[in-house]
Amino acid sequence: MDRITKILVPYDFSEVSDRALRYAIDFAGSRPEKHIEVCFMQEKEDQPALEAAFNKIKSGLSKAFRAKLSWVAFSPPSVEGLLKKCQWAQPDLIVMGTAGSEDPNGTTKTSETVLSTECPVLVVPHDVQEEFQLKTIALVLGSKEIDDPHVLGTLLDVARTFNAKVHVLTIENKPGTYGYSESEERNEQLLEYYLESFYSHHIFIENEDVVQGIFDYVREKEIDMLAILPRNHARKGTPSEGRLTRILTLQSHSPLLAIEH
Numbered sequence: 001m002d003r004i005t006k007i008l009v010p011y012d013f014s015e016v017s018d019r020a021l022r023y024a025i026d027f028a029g030s031r032p033e034k035h036i037e038v039c040f041m042q043e044k045e046d047q048p049a050l051e052a053a054f055n056k057i058k059s060g061l062s063k064a065f066r067a068k069l070s071w072v073a074f075s076p077p078s079v080e081g082l083l084k085k086c087q088w089a090q091p092d093l094i095v096m097g098t099a100g101s102e103d104p105n106g107t108t109k110t111s112e113t114v115l116s117t118e119c120p121v122l123v124v125p126h127d128v129q130e131e132f133q134l135k136t137i138a139l140v141l142g143s144k145e146i147d148d149p150h151v152l153g154t155l156l157d158v159a160r161t162f163n164a165k166v167h168v169l170t171i172e173n174k175p176g177t178y179g180y181s182e183s184e185e186r187n188e189q190l191l192e193y194y195l196e197s198f199y200s201h202h203i204f205i206e207n208e209d210v211v212q213g214i215f216d217y218v219r220e221k222e223i224d225m226l227a228i229l230p231r232n233h234a235r236k237g238t239p240s241e242g243r244l245t246r247i248l249t250l251q252s253h254s255p256l257l258a259i260e261h
Helices: 014-030 049-058 079-087 111-118 151-164 182-194 210-221 243-251
Strands: 006-011 035-041 069-073 094-097 121-125 136-138 163-170 199-207 223-229 255-258
Touching: 006 014, 014 035, 014 094, 014 121, 035 049, 035 079, 035 223, 049 069, 069 079, 079 111, 094 111, 111 121, 111 243, 121 243, 136 151, 136 243, 151 163, 151 182, 151 255, 163 210, 182 199, 199 210, 223 243, 243 255
Parallel strands: 006 035, 006 094, 035 069, 094 121, 136 163, 136 223, 163 199, 223 255
Antiparallel strands: 121 255
């Protein structure tokens, strides 16, 4: 299974991107096999200013930091430019900040990136708790069969790195029997196989409002990270337009790991 080694952090000098960078540093910091690449984005590229900004970031690192740190840049900032940079840099994970939005029909550069890239994206909300903690992950899963089970390797790597337990959450928002179809039984086998001992349990919760059901569970169980397998790149069946992924990206107060699916 693939390991997360190279992490790209888009950085536009905002408080939101600064929070994402700090989260990425905590996420990778003490592990020498990790490589964080800061992707500076500004209207007009200023090489001396970027060198100074990078040196300031390095000077603020703790002695426990062991990962490799480097930087790249492009201008002017745009989602299209970031996607092109990712094609060139080939990161295993993008860590990206967001200010979020309460408008379920809204969009942000972060949500656009999540729905456009085929690289896993870890979305860090601006109000995520300062003290880094990753002990529990909730994977949101529907009733359809997992399109490509190998993408679970990304989730396994995160769980294994932090010895985190993975809860699998399905929201029952329509009448019916959940958990017993051929697709769902197949998913259960895949989860047990690919997530190994880090797979905790699969819970089914009735709630007509899928988003509210997810957030209620995250709050009640004090989940540290949400994970979702967006189906807008699905290879089997009809790809979705990514509405649930977009809303979770906009409104989650917990880090959200969107794994390309």
